[in-house]
Amino acid sequence: MSKIWGRILWPLAGFGSFVLVWYLVAVSGVMPPGQLPRPDEVVGTLATQFRDDDLLLDVRLSVLRVLIGVAVGCSLALPVGFLLAWYTPLRQMFDPLFSFFRALPPIALIPLVIIYLGIGEQARLFILIYAAFFASVVVIYEGIASTDEIYVRAARSMGASEMELFRRVIVPLAVPQVLVAVRVAVGVCWATLVAAELIAAQRGLGASIQDAANFFQIEMVYGGVVLIGLSALVMDRLLAVVMKRAVRWQDRVGG
Structure with missing residues (x-):
């Protein structure tokens, strides 16, 4: 109970x-x-939008954009994070640079993104990939760099080569940090979604919120915010379940 x-x-x-x-x-x-508006008014507006204006399409497009941003951003961050954690001189050289770019809000890059990539889908995805990459790479390399030295010494005392040490010790111990990085990237991408969909998006939850705000449809503004929050919550909970199952052998990992 x-x-x-x-x-x-x-x-x-x-x-x-x-x-x-x-x-x-x-x-x-x-x-x-x-x-x-009252909560029931927001729910009623959402029900009408789902029925008459295909709001489900906006939800699907936004979820797909976030998934692509997280998948690509974290895939790029994974090898970079391992390299920075494994080679101290690289980390000392590039850590300030990564901290600099991580501090830049993605919305500040929109004018440059429009200049170089236009106003198509690739521009919106670039903003989300940027946000996911810099949010996750720091979590990955800081987590791996803080691996307890006792595991490394134990493996080396048993004659493990550098490749075996990396494959059998570092990678398994890094799994929780990688999953935490993905969860962080999901949250950052949802927080960046509205900014990304400012780039001439016709559909999507961010675009719906902008359109509703332009016409002062306050119920739909609240409804879009609620849908973004619920979508982010569902994705985070699913990742928490995956994380708990994937690393259940480590007592220090929680959901």
Whole structure:
């Protein structure tokens, strides 16, 4: 019963409390009329949009963009992270550079991206790949670099070569950090999605929010924000399950 409370009932109670506070504030008159819709009004607007305007297509496009951004960004970050962690001079040389680019908000790059890549899909994907890469590469190499030295010494004392040390010790110990990096990249990509879809996107949740804001359709603005949050939450929970199953042999990894 305690597991059910921890995994299902307490999270539902948290969401329920949030929705209740939202509803009470909306009906209290604290906010000017029309600026804070009730939760049921947002749900009704979403239902109408799903039925009449194919909002599901926007959800699918945004999810696909985030998946591509995370997959490509993390795939590029993985070898780079291993190299930086394995070779200290490389890390000392490039760590400030990576910190510099990681601190740059992707939205600041939009003018340059438009100049070099235009306003097509490749520009939007570049923004998401950029965000995923720099968010995950630092997590990967810092995690690997902090591997307990006792494992490395034990492997070397048993005659392991550098390749065996890397393949049988470093890689397995790095699995949790890689999965954490993917989870971080997912969150960063969803946070960057609206900025990416500012680049002349016709469909997508970010584009829907922008269109709704232009016409002051406040219920749809809230609805788009809710859908982005729910989509990000579902992806994060799925990754948490995968992470727990993939590294269940390591007690230090939680969901």
